Amino acid sequence: MRFADSVRAGLIILFSSVSFAAVADVVVSGAYVREPVPGRAMSAAFMTLTNNGSEEKVLVSANAPWADSIEIHTHMNDNGVMRMRQLQSLTIPAGESVTLQPGGLHLMLFGLQLPLEESLPLTLCFEGDECNDVQASLRSMHSMNGMHGMHGMH
Template structure:
């Protein structure tokens, strides 16, 4: 009995001590300012935006995302092609060691195609970010209605 108890204590100490060594990418990435855009009824697609920060000393690769709120969830970016802004799917998003990457309008974002539910402002959707090592970061992403907002006295419009 004593030998078994000592083995359990030793194994517990070993795993708790070594767990940072075996931590997945999902444990090293933090998410800030995440939201998904509310869209009018009948609109089949939306996008989720956020800031991802890699707190580790190694580069991390985001390979995809999942959400029951959409049939298909892909990583996308916008590029300028022949004078037109075009959206295209990307295979991955690199998260350099110790840096933040913004997923923002006109740039990288999580595209939600074939919405399975209405995106109601004030509610949240479930989403998982999937990393190259197979680890997943589970998120509750708030749904936000974007509105046009007057900016300063210059009467410039911007998406907010």
């Protein structure tokens, strides 16, 4: 191997590990997509994002090959009426976790390609063009409790 080739290979390994380390700071657990309401091509995704790094991470987008678009949403109380509101980003403070759950923060999924598979690839992208690929499981609405399973009715 020529010297230039070994330097190039070393740089590729160095930059690959630097990029991976930054993305690896955010650990995603419990990712799932709620089964859509029959006749509707929309749903929501939930998970816990844990930032094990020393700097905050900011989720700016999500995408999936099985959804036309994905938005970051929250619920807010507007004079006694719960309403969804789109967020442009979601900050995960250093050393903390943020949980996306029914009735709170979530990813709103639009234009679903039905039927959905049991395991769904999902890409979460953070500021600085760092992305994290995760697998979300599909959960039946029947397994969800109370009104939380009715989110797709909005």
